[in-house]
Amino acid sequence: MGGLAEERVRAAVEGLVARDVTLIDAVLAGDEPINALHIEVDERCFRLLALHQPMATDLRAIVAAVKINTDLERVGDLAVNIAEAARRYAGHPPVKKLVDIPMMGTIAQAMLRDALDAFVRRDTTLARQVLNEDDRLDELKTRVFRELLTYMMQAPTAVEPALDLILVSRHLERIGDHATNIAEDVIFMVSALDVRHHSPGPEA
Amino acid sequence: MTHQVSSPTRFTTGLSVRDGRDPALNQAPKAVKIDVEHLSFFYGVKRALEDISLQIQANLVTAFIGPSGCGKSTFLRTLNRMNDIIPGARIEGHVRIDGLDAYASGVDVVKLRRKVGMVFQKSNPFPKTIFENVAYGLRINGLAASKSELAGRVEESLKQAALWGEVKDRLHESALAMSGGQQQRLCIARALAIRPDIILMDEPASALDPIATQRIEELVYDLKQAYTIVIVTHNMQQAARISDHTAFFWLGRLVEYDRTDKIFTNPSEKLTEDYVTGRFG
Numbered sequence: 204m205g206g207l208a209e210e211r212v213r214a215a216v217e218g219l220v221a222r223d224v225t226l227i228d229a230v231l232a233g234d235e236p237i238n239a240l241h242i243e244v245d246e247r248c249f250r251l252l253a254l255h256q257p258m259a260t261d262l263r264a265i266v267a268a269v270k271i272n273t274d275l276e277r278v279g280d281l282a283v284n285i286a287e288a289a290r291r292y293a294g295h296p297p298v299k300k301l302v303d304i305p306m307m308g309t310i311a312q313a314m315l316r317d318a319l320d321a322f323v324r325r326d327t328t329l330a331r332q333v334l335n336e337d338d339r340l341d342e343l344k345t346r347v348f349r350e351l352l353t354y355m356m357q358a359p360t361a362v363e364p365a366l367d368l369i370l371v372s373r374h375l376e377r378i379g380d381h382a383t384n385i386a387e388d389v390i391f392m393v394s395a396l397d398v399r400h401h402s403p404g405p406e407a
Numbered sequence: 408m409t410h411q412v413s414s415p416t417r418f419t420t421g422l423s424v425r426d427g428r429d430p431a432l433n434q435a436p437k438a439v440k441i442d443v444e445h446l447s448f449f450y451g452v453k454r455a456l457e458d459i460s461l462q463i464q465a466n467l468v469t470a471f472i473g474p475s476g477c478g479k480s481t482f483l484r485t486l487n488r489m490n491d492i493i494p495g496a497r498i499e500g501h502v503r504i505d506g507l508d509a510y511a512s513g514v515d516v517v518k519l520r521r522k523v524g525m526v527f528q529k530s531n532p533f534p535k536t537i538f539e540n541v542a543y544g545l546r547i548n549g550l551a552a553s554k555s556e557l558a559g560r561v562e563e564s565l566k567q568a569a570l571w572g573e574v575k576d577r578l579h580e581s582a583l584a585m586s587g588g589q590q591q592r593l594c595i596a597r598a599l600a601i602r603p604d605i606i607l608m609d610e611p612a613s614a615l616d617p618i619a620t621q622r623i624e625e626l627v628y629d630l631k632q633a634y635t636i637v638i639v640t641h642n643m644q645q646a647a648r649i650s651d652h653t654a655f656f657w658l659g660r661l662v663e664y665d666r667t668d669k670i671f672t673n674p675s676e677k678l679t680e681d682y683v684t685g686r687f688g
Contacts, residue, residue: 253671254648254667256648
């Protein structure tokens with residue numbers, strides 16, 4: 204499921220940059236497998252909780268899985284949102300050469316991948332790296348905002364496509380937030396430390 | 408009170424739902440091993456079980472749950488006629504094992520119990536050696552033709568009961584020197600030795616610590632490949648963990664009988680819901 208979500212983010216950003224409508228449409232049409240897994244994972248966790256009374260590490264792992272499941276499903280939805288913006292953007296002349304947005308895409312994907320690897324390997328060090336990456340994504344988003352604002356002020360025709368790019372950067376930033384949530388859940392699962400909302404925990 | 412839950416049509420439709428636990432449940436329903444029809448049971452004038460109908464399927468674990476005095480143990484004991492010896496006890500209705508009426512005149516009760524073995528709450532090994540405990544049933548039933556066959560079947564039974572590794576070097580020591588959990592597994596081995604089809608277990612783990620309980624539960628899971636297991640338990644969580652089907656009894660009535668995951672996640676009856684959520688009992 205994590206692999207699917209990652210791949211869809213990659214395809215949506217590539218479709219935007221390459222103005223590849225076929226690729227974009229594939230992302231738009233392809234949310235179903237993730238949605239099916241979303242339901243299946245929830246059902247399995249539900250059953251495990253009901254029938255096996257998991258405790259301690261097992262309990263934290265299942266609760267983490269339920270939350271990560273929701274995050275991944277949202278990432279799948281955000282990939283669709285990016286593809287929708289990309290579809291509209293492809294109908295306009297390009298505003299500029301895209302530099303920061305592909306970079307944001309790369310970072311968001313890497314964060315997702317690392318967060319999921321951390322989950323699988325129960326690796327809190329890697330999870331904490333993911334938390335640090337989120338700041339880079341936020342900075343890039345702010346930069347994209349500012350830069351596109353200048354384009355919009357210069358040419359009213361650029362407003363619509365530039366707004367779509369701003370939306371894409373916002374979606375990518377949100378994907379980073381979901382990766383951050385996953386990393387926080389991994390830390391909680393492994394060491395029972397709640398590091399959300401900037402409570403760093405004794406290890407930090 | 409009528410028990411729709413026990414009607415075969417409704418019950419088999421429930422089995423078509425996906426199940427993550429036992430792939431076998433996703434397939435066609437298994438053969439009916441025990442078919443109980445309109446069973447009532449009386450201790451003198453007191454009716455302890457009221458008009459119970461249900462079908463227990465082969466090679467599954469079926470759990471009976473319910474508060475104390477709900478009749479679940481009484482019901483279990485009707486399945487191999489363990490209640491016969493109680494003065495004034497009387498039954499109405501039918502219990503069919505593989506299609507044969509267990510209460511028909513002319514039924515050999517000893518044969519019936521050979522087919523339907525039983526394990527009790529309190530482990531009750533004979534005051535003999537470990538080997539003799541398992542060999543006893545084989546000897547009195549004349550089930551082993553030679554010494555080597557006897558030894559082979561004792562070993563096989565102890566292995567099936569996941570006890571062989573722990574006792575193989577002290578087979579001729581007293582069974583009473585074993586731990587409680589080992590004694591209980593010995594009783595299971597003793598029940599298995601005569602190769603029954605069905606094993607009835609009445610609170611088999613209630614006197615054991617959590618580790619020994621887990622071993623019994625794992626054993627139950629393994630044994631269902633070859634046996635049909637019916638287990639009475641006070642411990643709802645245990646029923647949830649190990650059984651495929653669960654029957655909930657209350658005041659001598661069968662309230663609900665369904666797949667275990669259904670009973671514990673979305674029971675059909677309010678009484679069942681109240682019981683599994685701990686609101687009474």
